[in-house]
Amino acid sequence: MRKPSARLRLKTRVLTSVVVGANVLGNVSLSLGLKNRxxxxxxxxxxxxxxxxxxxxxxxxxxxxxxxxxxxxxWADLSYVLPVTSIGYxxxxxxGKVFLLEQVSTLRWLGVLLxxxxxxxVGATPLRTVRRRRRKAQAP
Amino acid sequence: xxxxxxxxxxxxxxxxxxxQSHAMKHHGEIRDFRPGALGGVLSRLFRNRFILASVALLxxxxxxxxxxxxxxxxxxxxxxxxxxxxLETILAKYVLKERVGRRRWLGAGLVAAGxxxxxx
Numbered sequence: 538m539r540k541p542s543a544r545l546r547l548k549t550r551v552l553t554s555v556v557v558g559a560n561v562l563g564n565v566s567l568s569l570g571l572k573n574r575x576x577x578x579x580x581x582x583x584x585x586x587x588x589x590x591x592x593x594x595x596x597x598x599x600x601x602x603x604x605x606x607x608x609x610x611x612w613a614d615l616s617y618v619l620p621v622t623s624i625g626y627x628x629x630x631x632x633g634k635v636f637l638l639e640q641v642s643t644l645r646w647l648g649v650l651l652x653x654x655x656x657x658x659v660g661a662t663p664l665r666t667v668r669r670r671r672r673k674a675q676a677p
Numbered sequence: 678x679x680x681x682x683x684x685x686x687x688x689x690x691x692x693x694x695x696x697q698s699h700a701m702k703h704h705g706e707i708r709d710f711r712p713g714a715l716g717g718v719l720s721r722l723f724r725n726r727f728i729l730a731s732v733a734l735l736x737x738x739x740x741x742x743x744x745x746x747x748x749x750x751x752x753x754x755x756x757x758x759x760x761x762x763x764l765e766t767i768l769a770k771y772v773l774k775e776r777v778g779r780r781r782w783l784g785a786g787l788v789a790a791g792x793x794x795x796x797x
Contacts, residue, residue, distance in 0.1 A: 606697075607722070611701040614698075619762055648790075658787065667775055
């Protein structure tokens with residue numbers, strides 16, 4: 538298997554950052570908007586929740602997350618994208634510790650360590666191990 | 678009830694992400710990130726039945742996750758997502774024919790274990 542070009546590696550890093558950033562910030566804004574609310578599934582209640590600016594921002598960020606991850610999957614393996622983007626869990630813990638002053642237990646730090654090690658391992662494997670079925674014209 | 682919801686979440690997420698990955702592999706690498714080109718890609722993708730089915734399944738999974746949060750704690754709900762990492766890696770190998778080597782297995786396992794610990 539040919540090594541992916543430096544260009545593809547860089548593109549993957551940039552897009553992975555977008556995927557992870559949108560996911561983490563999207564979850565943070567959703568939780569800010571939904572905190573201390575009782576969820577009800579009537580249309581009026583859903584509309585009222587969606588009206589909250591934090592929830593709107595959260596939903597927009599999660600749409601960005603979905604679309605950027607689809608773009609990433611257009612050239613990278615699912616078994617690569619899934620573990621690598623899980624660095625978001627680590628960022629969420631650190632975000633909670635630094636900005637929300639949450640207590641982080643030793644067990645949680647151990648979890649952070651395991652995820653980081655897993656991401657580093659998978660990050661060193663080839664991006665794509667399947668040949669594309671349809672080849673598009675190469676851009677000049 | 679809790680486990681039934683976990684089963685729905687894991688099954689829906691796994692199926693959705695496999696279909697998404699399949700459709701995007703078929704589409705091929707996105708190279709042009711200008712807005713016009715991306716709009717064209719989007720309008721094509723959202724007529725693809727695999728993408729439509731995967732978005733519908735993700736919505737099912739999201740609603741089931743909210744329902745799970747109403748009957749269980751977050752510390753029970755999050756490890757459920759760790760389960761889908763392992764399942765999806767297995768299916769990526771056998772259904773999508775990705776080559777999952779030792780490093781990738783080990784990495785996916787470490788991530789799943791880590792997610793489990795974080796949720797404790």
